[in-house]
Amino acid sequence: MNIHQKPEVNEDMKMIPIENYGVKCMSMGFLVDKDAPIVWRGPMVMSALQKMSRDVDWGGLDILVVDMPPGTGDAQLTMSQKLQLSGALIVSTPQDVALIDARRGVRMFSKVQVPILGLIENMSCFKCPHCGEPSFIFGAGGARKTAAEMGLQFVGEIPIELDIRKGSDEGTPIVVSAPDSAVSKAYHDIAQKVFVRLEELAKA
Structure with a gap:
């Protein structure tokens, strides 16, 4: 998506998604160093999901697409339980x-x-x-x-x-x-x- 900057935070302490090509984007990749590994256990996955969904000021959206890793692990199960999909x-x-x-x-x-x-x-x-x-x-x-x-x-x-x-x-x-x-x-x-x-x- 040709996005390299980190997201800003508004007065409500919510991250503002970065927009390009008319699409609002948010990724954990925006929040960590480029070459830093992301090695998480279950509770950290839940925390990340919270940040990406409820701690982002998405504004008005037609559709929110969540790109998930393959498999049926903590990330998928937590998302299905915490979000109304x-x-x-x-x-x-x-x-x-x-x-x-x-x-x-x-x-x-x-x-x-x-x-x-x-x-x-x-x-x-x-x-x-x-x-x-x-x-x-x-x-x-x-x-x-x-x-x-x-x-x-x-x-x-x-x-x-x-x-x-x-x-x-x-x-x-x-x-x-x-x-x-x-x-x-x-x-x-x-x-x-x-x-x-x-x-x-x-x-x-």
Whole structure:
């Protein structure tokens, strides 16, 4: 997101999120030194979640997205218990070992009554920058098959592309640098499906 400064604090002692590309952002990475390791046990994870949610002056938001590490540990469980979540979006690569974690995530969130918004397949294939031919490095269609088996919506797939990596490293998302590209369209379609699903859940 090309953000390097630390957040300021307002008169209510709440952190002010840093905004870029029209998106308000907050991260523990803003609060620690660049190369400092973050090694936390359960209570520290709970404290960090409190800081990122209730100790930030988010103002008016359309949607709050919380990017979580993979797995079903303290962070995920604490978040589902402490925050009123509209839903969980599961992201996985197509390989079997990653999909095992995805299935666990689905079952955990379902157990704590958090609706599953759907399943996204990341790194679905590698598209050659020269010829455009896809290579299915991690297998083909694993997330789509898992979604069908578990009765979930398959939200979309994102390939491995040099421009995604390059834009991420440079702090310029591909949806900003190349908004008309096929990958940007895939991101847009995924966002649209998630938004529609959230509206359906809100009405229900």
